[in-house]
Amino acid sequence: MARGTLTKTHPLYEHVETIARPHAVPCNQCGSQNLRPYCPENGLGLVQCIDCKLVFVGRRPESRELYALYGETYFQNNESGTVGYSHYLKDEMNIRKTFARRLRKLEKFVQPGKLLDVGCAAGFFLDEAHKLGWQVQGVDVSDYIVQYARSRFGYDVRQGSLLAQDFPKGTYDLVTLWDVIEHVPDPKAYIEHVTALLRSGGIVALATPDIDSIPARLTGLRWVGYKLSEEHVYYFSQRTLSQMLEDAGFEIMRVRHVGKYVTLRLFLDRLSIYSPLLAKLLSQAEHAFNLSERSLLVNPFDIISITARKR
Numbered sequence: 001m002a003r004g005t006l007t008k009t010h011p012l013y014e015h016v017e018t019i020a021r022p023h024a025v026p027c028n029q030c031g032s033q034n035l036r037p038y039c040p041e042n043g044l045g046l047v048q049c050i051d052c053k054l055v056f057v058g059r060r061p062e063s064r065e066l067y068a069l070y071g072e073t074y075f076q077n078n079e080s081g082t083v084g085y086s087h088y089l090k091d092e093m094n095i096r097k098t099f100a101r102r103l104r105k106l107e108k109f110v111q112p113g114k115l116l117d118v119g120c121a122a123g124f125f126l127d128e129a130h131k132l133g134w135q136v137q138g139v140d141v142s143d144y145i146v147q148y149a150r151s152r153f154g155y156d157v158r159q160g161s162l163l164a165q166d167f168p169k170g171t172y173d174l175v176t177l178w179d180v181i182e183h184v185p186d187p188k189a190y191i192e193h194v195t196a197l198l199r200s201g202g203i204v205a206l207a208t209p210d211i212d213s214i215p216a217r218l219t220g221l222r223w224v225g226y227k228l229s230e231e232h233v234y235y236f237s238q239r240t241l242s243q244m245l246e247d248a249g250f251e252i253m254r255v256r257h258v259g260k261y262v263t264l265r266l267f268l269d270r271l272s273i274y275s276p277l278l279a280k281l282l283s284q285a286e287h288a289f290n291l292s293e294r295s296l297l298v299n300p301f302d303i304i305s306i307t308a309r310k311r
């Protein structure tokens with residue numbers, strides 16, 4: 001089965017099958033219609049802009065159809081290699097450890113002040129930042145997860161597209177978009193909006209799959225960065241994301257491949273996509289020593305993180 005295909009029994013299957021793909025869209029970065037197919041064997045309908053190299057889903061569903069994906073099933077399902085998460089809320093400890101590590105790395109560029117987390121999900125990043133003295137706000141398109149974040153933490157978390165919110169312009173010290181920019185229908189508009197929200201000298205930090213990374217190149221259509229074409233709409237590289245940020249008025253401060261804390265079980269699940277035999281051998285050790293919930297920091301060097309300062 002191709003990486004971007006759901007089985008017919010998956011709860012999201014009918015939703016995805018009925019999504020219309022109305023129009024071919026021009027390049028979001030440069031407006032060019034000079035496009036060529038990109039990795040057609042993965043079945044995701046990707047194209048690459050010949051002029052600026054941005055890769056994206058060539059025929060895009062409407063925004064409301066894209067956003068309808070982010071219900072409860074997205075955060076808990078049994079095909080997380082293709083869509084969403086196996087159990088986002090249960091993975092809280094690892095998600096928090098990942099975010100705490102990213103916050104420590106950001107201290108070099110910005111001190112605690114006013115923070116907006118775009119795509120804040122359950123609010124774990126907001127809560128880690130709050131503990132360090134940040135004044136936090138969040139926004140997420142998922143009604144389900146926003147309800148959770150509000151009732152669990154009580155922070156100011158808005159529901160909907162960032163572009164539809166009225167957060168005060170020119171006031172934020174830090175805006176973060178962890179695993180978000182690849183999901184949105186208009187990333188250029190998002191980044192320009194972030195520029196407007198930040199104070200002069202404010203920081204934006206993003207993380208997204210890197211389509212030019214060695215794992216993406218070596219593993220071809222099996223790369224774990226490839227998700228359902230309704231979920232990941234854009235695929236960035238260091239080059240294309242830096243270009244978009246610079247055009248929106250940012251100076252690039254740091255570019256890194258970043259890791260995540262995951263359970264050994266998830267790690268082996270992902271490894272089995274690339275190397276079933278190795279994963280099977282390690283699985284036997286996992287069962288023998290009861291290690292499946294043990295967490296480890298995994299950095300496959302295929303998630304790019306960029307920190308940039310508003311000029």
Ligand SMILES: [Zn+2]
Pocket residue numbers: 027028029030031032049050051052053054
């Ligand atoms: Zn382009």
